[in-house]
Structure formats: C-alpha cells, structure tokens
Amino acid sequence: MSTALRPAAKDRTNRENAVDDRPPHICVCVPTYRRPLLLGSCLCGLKAQDAKGFSYSIVVADNDVLQSARNVVDDARRQSSVEIFYCVNSIPNISRARNTALKHARGDLIAFIDDDETPHPLWLTGLYATYVQCAVDGVLGPVAPDYEGTPPRWLVESRLCERTSLPTGTPLSNVRDMRTGNLLFARAIVLGDEEPFDPRYGRTGGEDTAFFQKKLEEGRRFVWCEEAIVFETVPRERQTLRYFVRRAVLLGATAATRERRLGLSTIKSVAAANLYAVALPFALLLGYHHFVKVLVKDCNHLGKLLAHLGVKVVRERSST
Template sequence: MQEAITIEVRTPRLREPEPRVVVTLPTFRRPEHLRRTLQSLAVQATDRPFAVVVMENEAEAREGLAAARSLIEAATPRGLVLVAHARGNCSAYNAGWATALAEFPAMEHLLVIDDDEVAPPDWIARLVAAAEATGADLVGGPQLPDFETPSGARYRRHPVFTPHYDTTGPVPILYSSGNVLIRRRVLEAMGPPFLDTAFNFVGGGDSDFYTRCRAKGFRFAWCAEAPVYETVPARRTEFSWINARSLRNGSLSAMIEARSNPGPTARLRRLAKSAALLAASAPRGIALGWRTGSPVAGLYHLQVALGRFLGEFGKINEQYRRPEQN
C-alpha cells in the first residue's frame, strides 16, 4: 500500500548536480533539534553530490516543516520536505524511501539519520567509504549518547545506549535505522512498503526489515568511524523509561523471530530459548552490573528475558504511541 505523501518544499534546481547520495530524515515534534540535524548535514565534507529528504510525520501542526523550510529553500542543505500523512515511524520511513527512489534516479546510497541526532562533517564520506571497502549492501554506525543532564552519564554503558558492535567490518546483521546506509539495489529488491507498519508504534520495524534483507542474501557491515550523536533527554534516563525500553527489546526479539519462523514447533523453541535466557540472566546480570558499575544495567538481561515472554503473548509496549513519554 502506497503511503500518502505531499511534497511541500523543494530546493530550486534540486537535481543540479544529480545527487548520488540521499539522506532521509524523519521528524516528529522536534523542530528545534531538527534544525541542528539539518545544520550538521549542511556542512558535510564529501565530494559526492547529496540531497536530504525530510519526512514530517506530524500532519497537523507541521512544526518540523516550518523549521526546515528556510534551510531547504536556501539549500543548506539542499533537498525537499514532504509530509507523511500516515502517523508512525515506519510510515515516515516508507514515505521517505519511496520518494528518494522516485525523485533521484541517480541515487546509489540512501542514508538515514534521526531528528534527535547530529552528524560529524565526515559522516557521509565514512559510511560510503565503508560500503565500498566491504562491498556490503547495508552499513550501520554507532549512535553515541549525548546526555542532556550530567546525571545521565552514569548510564553511558547501559546496553540500551551502547552500540551493537565495536569494530569496523562485516557483521551478521544490523538492528537500528538511526545511523545506516542502504544501497539502492536493496530498496529496489525489497520493494514498498519497506518497513512493516505493524511496528509503527512499538519500534522494531528496522530490525524486521534487516531480518528480511538477510533472508534475501544481502550483506551487512559496521563502520565504527561514522558515529552520530544522539541527544538523550532527562526522561530517557529515568528507570521507568529504561525498564520499558529493555522489556520492549525482549518483546520485539520474540515477535520478529515468530514472524520469521511461525508455527507451534517454532514457538516451543522460542519459549525454550526465553527460558534459557531467563535462567542465565542472574549470572549475566551480575557480570554486566560489575563491568559497567551500574545496578540498573545489571537488570538488562532479566528484563529482556521477561520481555520475550510478554512478546509471546502479544504484550508489547507501544512507546511511540505516546511521544510525550518517550
């Protein structure tokens, strides 16, 4: 099903020169930070022509559209702003990726950054270089936390804030869409809708997409030298948020596994895996808490195991349904 899209702003002579790289940037009720993200893209040091597609997902107030308008019209950076009328992060991604394919026929690489992130000047260059060096179809990079409150730094080594990999090179799979490069051929092969909108308000649409990409034989890599810096508000350093995110990670893990391997036999295997993770959570948690110096981090493996059981019964926290609490 094609997402409802309206292109509202476009840089004059947008395809002169023809963009080879397109950065997609979903936004929802973060107009001030969106401007910071766009300003970091405007100063990218790359010899590859690129454009930005901003996906406004607040179809009523459209604060993101208003914040981006003057920058895009002035080509700082050049690109376009669309309104993705269907609410939800997967719907926003689908709108932006489909638009990038249709608007930029010379596009070779599609990149993704979120509206609470800032990219260093060599971000595009490093992701593209990693794709070319490894031959990978999808390349991820770290999302490093930038805590708004000094007290938040105590969670820097908590698993919900740490990258999945440490070293540049091929990896089995990726997990997040907040800092990623995707080759055009991947999008063309997967076809719209790219992300399943069943994940619109729970997250995990990116992980599900990567799982399906792996099943089609696409290859993954990691570029440790291409971080983005994610602003972490005080709300996300409260125990209630970290607990909800940790449980959700477990629930999504079970949900994605169930979609890949349905049936009663596969479910018994998942339940056995969840039980094994629960049994191992105490020693693993003690080790993690000792290594990070954080008792809260030490709870993570237990929370993930419990979340997997919740996911088996369809109980997944829709953290994105209530953005004021996310």
C-alpha cells in the same frame, strides 16, 4: 583498510557512472515527529557535510499531521545550497514515515539518520568510501550518546546508551548490531519492495530489525564504518530507569511477534529470565550499574514471554 578500490568496487562505480559523468547521488532520509529543535540541529549537521566524490540531497518525512517540522525545514532550505525536500506522512507510524521518505528520495544511494542525531562533518564521506571499498550493499556506523545535562552515574557506567563499536570493514550478520539511525545502502536493494519497512512495527519499534533480517535472508551484505559517527541526543526524560525498563519490555514483546511461541528462542528466554532474576541481588552487591544492566536484560526476556502469553504490558514506544 586499503584506500585502493577493489576490482568489484571499481566495476560497481563504473556501472553507476556509465550513463553520464555525474558523481553518484546520496539522498539522506530523515523521519521526524514533533522534535523541531532536534531536527534543526540534525539539518545543520547535514548541511555541513564535507561531500567527496558524490552529491547529496535531504528528504525530511514529517510524521506529524500538524506539520510541526515544516518551518524548521523551510528555514534550513533558505540557508542551504543542499536541496532539502519536505513531505508529510499523516499517520503516526515510523515505518510509514521511512517508506514515505524513500518514495520521495532520488539517486543511487539512500542514507538514514534519526531526527535526534547530529552527524560528524565526514559522516557521509566515511559511509560512501567504505561502501565503495568493500563493494557491499550497505554500510552502518556508530551512534554515540550526547547527554542533556549531567547524566546519572549509573547510566554512564552501565553503558546502556552506547551502541556497537567495530573495526571498519567488519561484516555484519547479527541484526542486534544493525539499526537505521546511521545507515547507507544501495537503492537497488529496496526496488520492488512496496513497503520496505513493515508498518506493523511502526508504533512499537523493531521495524529496522525486520528490515535487516529480510535483507540478510536475501543475501545482502552490510559492513561497519567506525569513522562514520553520529551523535544521539539523550534528553533528561530518557535518563531514568523507568525508561529503560519500559523499552526493554517493549523490545521483548516486539521480538515475540517474529518468533514461534514454542520455539527454541522461547525456551532460552525462560531460562534467561530465571537466571537474571536470581542474579539481581548479586549484581547489586557489585554496584548499582551492574544491577541495572541485569534488570534491563531480565525485563527484555519477560516482555517476550508475557507477549507469548497474550499479555502486553507496554504497547507503544515513547515518542521522545
């Protein structure tokens, strides 16, 4: 991608700086829940950002009424020249935590990163440069797994922990490629939204999918930045088949809440669930990692179908 600003991007930059000569400000929002060690690593990475062409601050939204993140934030604040603000959301709900962070954020741009992720030093710079060059409403980037210990071979070969990878500047139109764990967007796109992240998905997951679906329907444009990478810690408790099966069932059940019970998507899930079930023994012959991938896909569709029947095998996501 050319480094020269497109005319639309120049106009946007001029508008942002029309009031004064200060550079644009990015507020990085970090929702957290009882993961102080991981949060500490995340904040270390955020404090070390090589900011070019903008200033930035950090807002940590603690989703724990016991304020387990307060000491970590206080320690980080004492050792940083970057402004770090701490706030508490007393009801465990990831959507409410994200909304609380947004209410305390300042600046023209908002970034989101998860508390179990550590950003590359050029993370924000990459997101911001792509935002300006492409003249869009938001930019997303890749999330690479950082395994605790030596992961099982089937997990690495199945690539279940690997996320989307696309050329920088690629437009995004499928919510399956869009998550809030690595995101930058113009604050203007949430102005007027009392609760940009729907609390109904705050205990099950899927709040980011609902957010992006709404914004795409509003005509907002998002692109990809492959260089703006963050690394997600994958603890040992997430390196089990049970974890991925449980997550797949819950994601399927959550998807069912956004779809009509007798719609085309349900028909497709009925067909897919049967096809994947038949394919399981053949996948096993090809290798255990193939079996796992097919099983997880099957469980996703089964979770959706069971939810449509009023049966929810898994009701909340794990806090790990």
